[in-house]
Amino acid sequence: MIARARQGRVMHRRSNRLLLTLVALVAACAAVLVDEEREQSHAGRWSMDFQYLVGGLGFGPALDLGGCALGFDPRLDNACGQDYGPVPGGQCFCPRHAGSVFFYPPPRPHGAREERIDAPPP
């Protein structure tokens, strides 16, 4: 009887320790989230200065222009330089497009004089 009671107390002590560990883990997560929020607002300033400085540059998964300026920034080119579309799977020749889960299509073109249907009469 005494042994069973002692075993119960030990079990309770261990479960209390588990509860404390869980509380500590939750507190650590909360601290990380609060710290990250503060860090983001700090880093945002450099990001803002950089974009104002270069007039808006960089958008995609590429970090240089090597063969696919569209992957670096869609403002620089309207098509992937390594898109061999007519070949089956030709798009996959571009490492920026095939290797990233973060690519995008070219921006919508604004055609010159797109509202005119036909050339004016001579």
Added chain:
Amino acid sequence: MRPLLEVARTGLDSVLLHPLRSFVCCAAVVVVLTPYLAGLALSKGIEAQAEESAQLGADLYISGSRFGRPAPIPLGAIADIPRIDGVEAVVPRIVGEVILGKDHVRGVLVGLPPAHLTSWPGSIDGRLPRDGGPHELVIGTALARRLGLKIGDALLPFYHNNRGVRISRVVGTFKPDAPLWQANLCLATFDTAAYIFDQPGLATDLLVWCEAGQSQQVAARLLQGMALAAPSGADRAQPRVTLREDLLALLPLGPLHRQGVFTLHFVLAFVMAVLVLLVASGLGLDERRREIGVLKATGWQTDEVLLRGAVESLCLSLGGACVSLLGAWAWLRLCNGCGLAGFFLGGADLVIENRMPFRLTPVPALLSFVLSFVVVAMGTLYSAWRAATVSPRDAMR
């Protein structure tokens, strides 16, 4: 209330009764959830930087197009643009590729007029480039590391120009906290960039700032009346206009869509985790079924057994979710997303020199806890319910 709390407390005891099983459950949650959380945070960080790039840039960008390919714009074409109603400022820009060093490192050379540069020195260590004297460059962190350059170093000529070549000097480096795309950037004045590319009087694009709400009308007027031709009339190019709204429209088509695909892959991983937990927590664990049988034989009701299982699942999932969140944070903050960044930045090195952007926000953290609870509860509660609804004798057999 007190009996319920006592039953709930046995849920905590239950976690400790089978340490190996609890460890396997937590490990299954952590293995699936950590890369998912890290990937989601990385994706959000890159998306936020892309959005900032579109929001903080010019209202519209004019570039030339010839045979559907990009073509340079003669600087003479700028003269008429400020006269268009709604235009506030026009800045010519050169963006082109340069190959540097004996290892042929690719760099992106950006040239802007000094008057535009002077307003925003915050993202740079050192100073901004100036005209006159040797070519002055501000270089990105990846270029600085690969070429072994620091502020004050000279860069031997890396281009050809019939008028002669000059030594360039590094006058600044971008801060590692600046956006990703600074990694391989070389910033110079407009004249320096034109000299390096040997393209005097040409720009690759024009940055146009407009009055509020006028960008669409300005774009339409530009497309109707603009002729991108040299003063001689030769080398005529078609104007191509990209609005800020066009760029922002790409975010749901690209990054957000891909983020969905990324999430979908992890749904499959979650399904696998549920199966692992089912095997580990009841269907494959005879001892656990016998334990529930004993509880039923000593007078426990099915709802009490389920409450015990729910508390146990809550503890395991909370522990797993917290460890996953801390693991994802350590992966991104301390290891700079090593091994994961390559999935988001195609062609990038696995370890990137500048700090990887990520956004670890409370919403994904909460989502991770809910997901892990669903995964663990599906594995635990179902098996507990199956064992609790049969007679104690069968459960104990």
